[in-house]
Amino acid sequence: MSTAVERFDDKARATFDRIGQTEVHEGELLRHRVYTRFLHWMVALFFFLALFSGFGIYLPWLFRWFTPIFGGGPLSRLMHPWFGLGFVLFFGLQMLNWVKPMMWTPADTKWMKNLGQVLGGKEKMEPPETGFFNGGQKAQFWEIVAGSAVYLVTGIILWFGARTFGRWAVAVSYVLHDISAVIMLGGIFIHIYLSTIGEPGTFPAMIRGAVSEAWAWTFHPAWYKEVTGRDPVQACEEARRRGQFESK
Amino acid sequence: MWLKDDGTTLSGNWLYCGSWTEAGALTQRRGTEDPSELGIYPNWAWSWPANRRVLYNRASCDGNGKPWDPSRRQVWWDEAKQSWIGNDVPDFKADSTPKDHMGPFIMNPEGVGRLFVPLGAMADGPFSEFYEPIESPIANPLHPNQSSNPVVKKYKTDLDKYGTVDQGFNVICTTYRLTEHYHYWTKNNPMNVQLVPEPFVEVPAELADRMGIRGGENVRVTSARSQ
């Protein structure tokens, strides 16, 4: 990414840090700054607004349940593209903010191959190469990037309709837009699960911006090492000897 | 079915009066029967005002109400019914007996047809003659020295100019009617205007090519008097 982008991001991060704050307590590490948290929740908000307004238009049997939320059928259809634009805008900023830590590395390919370990719960600690973001997070990030691109193009075609783009363009966009939504929705279920009950200690990362050291050495050992300089496995063993456990 | 003044009938244009009755649209009838074989086809469409097919058809009978030509019986006087009847609808007062000598040409005050035009009715005559229009680009083929009608009234104001070919007026135009409008009366009626919004000229393809005109373009139509 160009330095202009970096400067923009740095300025944005600095501005938001001035407006907000991130309290890092003893035994904690700074995870996400104010700017990141702000963007994440704006993206989440617009995602759900677009999702629910879209559900109403997606299937007739969902129509009755979801359109009243937005004031009826025509208004749902009217608002949906604007929500979508908001999503694309804020995620665009998030993309600029996160493109560096989200770059794919060989460690991530290895991580994906060992997906079974993550799902099966056999291995309690993440592999030592796992950095700020693990392979799954990066995969989802890039999926949203691709999905947003599809949304934007197909969404504009659907918004301006057959008069501007022709019948076949609209008919195909209809399909691609929906497929993108369904894939992203599946991903979001997993995302929400792993960010909340699936991995306790993760939610505060995006609420307060700070995480416990134990969380860090368990789930992002390479990042922990980078930030603290200590070996994650050793730190974990020390805590075990001292009898320091994370509360349930 | 006649128009009544008691509000029970409706007519937008008296020329269509009687063409739509309880029986439906009589103009859409397609009966191909012609019992008289005179080409009358009484049940094919509708002929205003009373579905008669030949005007002044009483003239096909002699003074006693008997058809001149027994093989072409259009209408005749029926003594028993005391009425004119026939294969066509009589264009005559139905109960006027032949003895009353009512003339068959009911639209003329004298009741008979005219071979020539009576004085006072028309300025020219007595027989019809072919004349070219006043602004014709060619001379009358029958008598070039008197191309146009000699007794046509010519006004003498500044606007009464006549164009000649030498002046450049070398295209013959004619006005005609549209289904969508009634002359220019309906120029301001939104429904008609929606159908045909602007006046237009239809130009033969060869003439258009010669003048370099393409369809849809604006053109200026000029006569010696205006444009």
Add this chain to the structure above:
Amino acid sequence: MSGHSGEAPGFGVQREPEVCKLIDTTICMGCKACEVACVEWNDMPFGPTTFDNTYQTMPETRWNFWNLIKFNEHQREDGTVQWLMRKDQCMHCADPGCLRACPADGAIVQYVNGIVDFQQENCIGCEFCVSGCPYDIPKFNPATKKVYKCTLCSDRVGQGLEPACIKACPTGCLKFGTKEDMKYIAEERAKQLRENFGFAQAGVYDPQSIGGTHVVYVLHDASDPERYGGLPKDPVIPWSYTVWKWLAKPVLGTLSLMGLVGVLMHYVSVGPRRPQPEPPLKEGTDVHRG
């Protein structure tokens, strides 16, 4: 349900006959009485038009102008010109593309008698029907954000009257009745054109590629409907609507929701991933790993 084997008597019998509008393009003289009747009956506001080198009132139907005579000049091989006039309006397809594409509940309905009607109260203005229709008929009104088209005078037909256009036609080229009757009349007329009037290719337009239509044409040349103002020869609904709406949507939607079930199942079976170290397991506890 009844005492004997097989289907119950009367199974599948339709009580309401299917209606049909028959348009004989060989008799139409382009008088536009049908255009006027439609505007008048449906109380539609007038719109601006301009002269564009044709007698055709406007290039295509509008939200406030539902039927349109399309004028086309066709030059035959011998150089003579045929002036073709075809009344263009909704074809009331048996398998309507507009209905297939519409996501709103009840915005487009198809009656038992075959008429396809728009219920504007339920329309959300997404214009999917515009792309679903093979005849380019539904037209969007940007002010009300709804789409409009010919209703085959469902309000008149419901009262036992013929549609307004049929009533107004002076030549009798428009007829209305049951689909069976109209097809019969149409075929007879096409036969007459072929045998008595030298139109060897005359025929009836009732495309089976969309299951037939409730508006049928008699054409001088049924092998080339395109020359009648772009009447599509084999109209089809974009296949994506068919596959998507009836197959892929329900399947993908369900799979995606399964994702939710999946994560819940994960939570109750494998359980959450806790930051390490965890409190030691109780002595003698059997961690069942199945």
